Amino acid sequence: MNDAPHILLINPTITSRRSARFPLSLLHLAAALERTGSSSRIIDGNVDRQFVDDALRAMEQRRFDAVGISVMGGPQLAPAIAVSTAIRARFPAVPIIWGGYFPTLNPEAALAAPYVDYAVRGQAGDTLPELVAALASAADEAKLALIGGLSWKRGGAAVHNPNRRFTLADNGLVLPYDKLGDPRRYLARTYLGRRTVAHQAAIGCRFRCTFCGVAAMFGGTTVLPAAERLERDLSYLKHELGADSVQYFDNNFFDREQDMVPLLEVMARFEMPWWCFARSDALLNLSESAWKLVRKSRLRMAYIGAESPNGQMLKEIRKGTRPDQTMAVVELCRRHGVIPELSFMVAPPHNTAEETEHTFDFIRALKRVNPQSEIVIYVYTPLPENSRHEKDRAKRPAPPLFDLNGEPVVFPATPEEWALPRWVDYACHADAPWLDDRLRRRIQDFVTVLRCRYPTVQDLRSPSWAKRSLSAMAGWRYHFGKYDRPWELELANRLVRLRMPQVSGL
Known part of the structure; x- marks a missing residue:
């Protein structure tokens, strides 16, 4: 027994x-x-x-x-x-x-x-x-x-109990995918290929952005795999499961070049189109020889946390990048055939409306530099103070948060409270207690006009003619900055139902 x-x-x-x-x-x-x-x-x-x-x-x-x-x-x-x-x-x-x-x-x-x-x-x-x-x-x-x-x-x-040090254990075997029944049912048709597989090579992120759950989870730690492990995993995924492309769930795929080159050399041999999270400064710091490997490995899209065009705000949230680097990286990606998928956080607790409009203007400037840039917009919802990593709380306490009535924001104390719609929206960066109805609608209208004017390449279900039609319909609104109440786009989108990457992912 x-x-x-x-x-x-x-x-x-x-x-x-x-x-x-x-x-x-x-x-x-x-x-x-x-x-x-x-x-x-x-x-x-x-x-x-x-x-x-x-x-x-x-x-x-x-x-x-x-x-x-x-x-x-x-x-x-x-x-x-x-x-x-x-x-x-x-x-x-x-x-x-x-x-x-x-x-x-x-x-x-x-x-x-x-x-x-x-x-x-x-x-x-x-x-x-x-x-x-x-x-x-x-x-x-x-x-x-x-x-x-x-x-x-x-x-x-x-x-x-005290926190535990992070590791990347390797027993020389691939993960036990057979426990999922037929693992091939997890391979999906995406912009990258007909059989895209999810994989995570490295864990963690060495940066400590104050708003980020990854920083709170890993506390500024990154652990990369050995090249042999990545080669073993990709060989199984490609030759055993039949995957033809990879969506890497690494929290920050590009880190220091000397650590990345052995992994890129492995990926260049497999030549499976891929998507990943990245930082603008890391991509800008890559040498031409590293970019050669990136091109050979067939990187198609990099999700880059641009967050804000406000340099002071980027410093306050410890992002570690600058707005000029965001502008430079979209041009760099254009030259190397990589689509930058840029995420922005609008409606911060202070100067809420002004910062939001500033972000809209910055997005338009990025689109002029590289029209292929994909834009994902979230509402800025910082972590509760007790959710941040203990080292960060000790070094830099976060400023208090207040709602529209000037009352301190009180976060939920139970799972049931966190499961209420308004806190689900907070956790998903879709709403915040300091956001009024007018600005909430303004953000929604801008996103509607933007995604109709520039439908995402990740949308494989909507017919090409429908996306072209919506883009043409949204053209005058986008050109003149007339975002308010785009009723005709909302009506048309009910029929076409454009894909929203911030909701459905790749």
Whole structure:
């Protein structure tokens, strides 16, 4: 009889089946559990719309020693709550462990829920196996206190163990994709190719932007893979699964050139078109020889956090880049055949309307330099102070936030409160308490005119004639800056339904 711990890993629904990609975090956890002698099963709510019922059915069919649930926050919170409450009601003795961005940024809120027993902060590859081992040996408080990155309950109060150092473990094997059933169903037709695969080579980001959940998660740490590991992974994805292109989920793909060149050399041999996150300063600092590798590896699009045209604001949020670098990188990308996908944050808490209009003007200037530049617009929603990394809170406290009435913004204290529509919008950078109806509408109208005038190349479903027609219809509004109430574009878009990358991704 096998007495090894068996863990149920769940990825609650967060996107459509069409947009589903590999649940990479759970695949890494499954590999980590296997290395330590445990086994696991993965249920992915992005492809299994009955994942709550299927999780209960799986637990009825065999014993699980714990349930691990990955929780991003925003739209994933409600299904995470649903599956957690269902499991707690049916199997009250089984420990429920939350991991991912939400419990990392909001451990107190996560543990305030009666259906969450443990919260893993940051990387869980070592924390989860250690917790599973402790639970298997009737864990006492002394054992729990030794597990880095763990938050737990003692006498009704939350206990937060010290953070854990990040690593990139490699057992010489590819991830256990077979736990997903047929992994080929996760390959998608995208702008990059007919069978685009999701992959993550490096983890973390060495920059510490104050608004960014990645900085709060990783605390300024980046760990890159060995070139041999990337070659092994790409070989499997291309030759075994049939992938023809790659969407890299690295938090910041381009870092220091000397570290990137060995990886680019591997990618140049595979020549699989790819998309990634990048920074303008990193791309501008690449040598011509590195750009030669980038072109040979077939980089098609780089998502660049431009954030703001205000240099002082970029300094305050510790972005580390300048507006002139944003302007320079769109020209650089044009010369090298790479489409820059630029994200901007409008409506900051101070000088809200003025900064928003300034951003609109800057976007128009970028489009004049490189019309192919893709633009993604978000509302600036800084992290709650207690969600920022502890080192950043100590060094530079964030200024207080106030709503339209001048009252301090009070953030939710439970998962249920964070799952309310207005806080889901906050987490998704779609709305903020200091945003009034007039400016909210102004932003919506600008985005409508902009995306009709310049439909994204990522949209493969809308007919070319429809996109050309919408672009022509929006031309006069964009040319004269007449964004208000574009009723004709909204009506036409109901029929065409242009793709919105900030909602549906690549």
